[in-house]
Amino acid sequence: MKQVLKYTVFPTPLGPMYAAASEAGVCRVTSGVTDEAFATDMLNRFDAQLAFVPDDRLLAAVEDQITRYFEGKLKDFDLPVDFLRGTSFTRQVWTAQQAIPYGQWRSYKWVAEQVRRPRAARAVGQANSCNDIGLLVPCHRVITSDGRLGGYGGRPEVKAFLLDLEGTDYNR
Known part of the structure; x- marks a missing residue:
């Protein structure tokens, strides 16, 4: 069974920002892609099933912190990360x-x-x-x-x- 990753999308000065998270933390943040390209990318990168979760606490914190970063109000992110791949x-x-x-x-x-x-x-x-x-x-x-x-x-x-x-x- 494929791992289920939660995701959300929100506006930024770079265009729509996509953020995905596992149960352990944030595993993907990207912009400059379409919904379809994001879904394909996630499948190829992580072989994961996506679930849009608009009211997830972690994803809400991601959106809040990234928004404040772009507003110049946040300098240090305080979010758990999950390196799902990499050596x-x-x-x-x-x-x-x-x-x-x-x-x-x-x-x-x-x-x-x-x-x-x-x-x-x-x-x-x-x-x-x-x-x-x-x-x-x-x-x-x-x-x-x-x-x-x-x-x-x-x-x-x-x-x-x-x-x-x-x-x-x-x-x-």
């Missing part, structure tokens, strides 16, 4: 990135050093491309050592928007 290394990368403060950035090399793999900066970038929980695992705060954006699976203009929203100083 031990990618999970270490994602966990390390959760410690990067709002309004600041760290380099791919810095993240690699935090997970005790100092020569794995490119692998950090690859781990970021698999991040299912954007915003809550702030891979947008990871940029090149010289302060340039670097890559971003969520579209480079979104990375720039998020860093600008946070007042982050980087090389535009």
